Structure formats: C-alpha cells, structure tokens
Amino acid sequence: MLSLSTVSAIHREYAPSRLEHPGSPTSREELDGVRAAAWGSTVKISDPALVEDGVMATALEDEFQAQRKKHPYARIVAVCERDFGASYTKILVAVPGTPDLMVEGFDELEITGDPRTTLASAGIDLDPLGEGYDLSDEGFFDYDGFLHMLTGGALSVYADEERFESAFVVDRSEEGENSICEVWFP
Secondary structure (H helix, E strand, C coil), X not given: CCCCCCEEEEEEECCCEECCCCCCCCCCHHHHEEXXXXXXXXXXXXXXXXXXXXCCCCHHHHHHHHHHHHCCCCCEEEEEEEECCCEEEEXXXXXXXXXCEEXXXXXXXXXXXXXXXXXXXXXXXXXXXCCCCCCEECCEECHHHHHHHHHCCCCCCCCCCCCEEEEEEEEECHHHHHHHHHHHCC
C-alpha cells in the first residue's frame, strides 16, 4: 500500500470485510479510502486517486509504469472504470515476455496490443473457445471476459463471496491529492 505513489501514510485500518465492487465515493473523506486484498500471489488495490478521466489525467498509467519497474517479472493488471455522464474504461496489462496491452475509450474501446498474445503469454489456452472466437469482434471488446480469463476471476465479485479485503484511510501524497482534485473536483 505504501508503495503507491498516491499514498504517503496509512491513517487508519478497518476490520476486513467481504470483497465487494468498489463504490463511487460520495464525500471528500471517502476519496481517502483505499481497499486492498491478497489471495496467493494476487494483490488487488482499489484507490480513487488512480481514477482517470480519459482526457488529461494519467494517474493510473503512471502508477502502472511505476509498479512495472518495481516488479518487472510480475503480471500487472490496472483497471479504471468511471461514469460521470460519459462512461470511460481503461485497462493496462503487463505480462513478462510480451508487449504491454492497453484498452481504453468512452463508447468504443481502442486496443493497443494483442489480447490473444497477452492471454497466451499468461499461459491461458484459448483453444477451448474455438478458432473463430474473437476477443474484439467489430469494435466490441469483451473486457469483462478478458479480465476474468487473465486474472483467473480475481477481479470478479460473486454472490456467495468468501474472500475478504481490508479498508484503509490514508494520508495522500502530493501526487495523490493532485490526482483527486483533477478528476473528482475539476
């Protein structure tokens, strides 16, 4: 948690609770809430300071690159979904031995990189899906299915969820504070 560029200190930790989808913050206080969970070698972090607006903010991409440098042999997946009147999605994927993959956009998602190569490099066999299965058919990208395959379901939240996550109130670094102001209070 303290390795995030958006966090300068942990102010308070709450008791672990069942994993849930990140909510949309409704107050300035909630923007200082960061959630984290770990299962085996998988770590999931939700931080409102890493949300991007699809126009100018680059917090998620900056953090993704920083974590890539710190952990060059790790599979890193960064996801931002935001809807403030216009839905924006950004997915960044680093799998050792293959070029990075970026999927982003508002209504239509643009793909930079090859999703099939990324999945194959991560050891995911696409043969059972059939030769004709296309992850990005005519402008549509099944990013939920892609993320589920890539993370082994680690980003999914299930009705009978048994995994837990921890919640923290953090003090923001200057970079984290700037990111929050840029995206949440333009």
